[in-house]
Amino acid sequence: MIRLVIADDHPLILNGLTGLFNFEEDFQVLASCSNGTDALDEIRRQRPDVAVLDIRMPGLNGIEVARRVTEERLGARLVLLTAALEDEDMLDAVMLGIQGVVLKEMAPQFLVQCIRKVHAGEQWLERRSAKQALEKLLKREAGGREVAHLLTQREIELVRMVAGGSRNKEIADKLCISEGTVKVHLHNIYQKINVDGRVALLRYAQEKGLV
Template identity: 85%
Template structure:
């Protein structure tokens, strides 16, 4: 039986090229070609393909967001991500979502064909260096989270993330529905607990522990 595909990429030339590539292969059937994430998700719901090939960067829903929906709704499609450049956070998301294949667009088209055949047979096709970096980052983040849970309260961890995101005391107070004075007290307590002397040092500390 043919491997049934849904393809999604917001660049028409790439999408047409992918469609032509798989139409030339006798063991593939292209069920739908989509130019954005929302259309891809609808096609996956409607067609129930064996594999969905998703561009990571798409308008509306990204490939990662579509993959998350596919998992949440238990739609059954195996997932392959296409990307021009692989960021650590993208690879981390892919690993955590259990995505079976990741292919760089710079690779020869035949590698994508091989990837999909392997994924269809139950194997994985992931870029090794990026996978290793993503797993190391995940382990660092988990270790940092455990360390932070031992030092800080959940409210204090939330406040650290807000500081790391660049929010000022007034903005933090508004989001947490507390006074600026209370924010300052929290920050003073956090500085003492993690042994830093200000917001810049706190940001570096949060980065080192994988909180941001």
């Protein structure tokens, strides 16, 4: 038997998954959860073979639950369900070593096949998205090494905040420094990486995988 804990915050989908899995003779649904917190509790308690998690859930999302499962070495293999696969989601999945990622638009039988493969120790990832995620990860690591030679950790932190849309006052408040000090930091950063303003700094941060 493949023992499952499943989680999705949409009742129709959760009921549909429960019915689908109960129809399979080699599947046993141990718990059906409507949020990530309950799912993590059930995984800790039931120790399933496979956890099937919606990426978008209130409280803890699927990625966060998967991270806790991995950190706590709870033993469950992990399958993520998603309506739309964002690059960052796939990157997180690859970095966490998640074994399966399935789009909700796919036929239910593909999810059943995915679970069986994952339970057997194989992977089921959408190839194009996984390839893009790995390329992005390699780019980020290479960019990070290059930036670390040019900027201090505080300057890298400031670059990320600027690239995230924070204004000077917000940055000053978060870092507990004055706006004047923020401006001095920015001036030094512009000189070190040879850019002429916030827009160019954003492009630089994107190119180096800092955001």
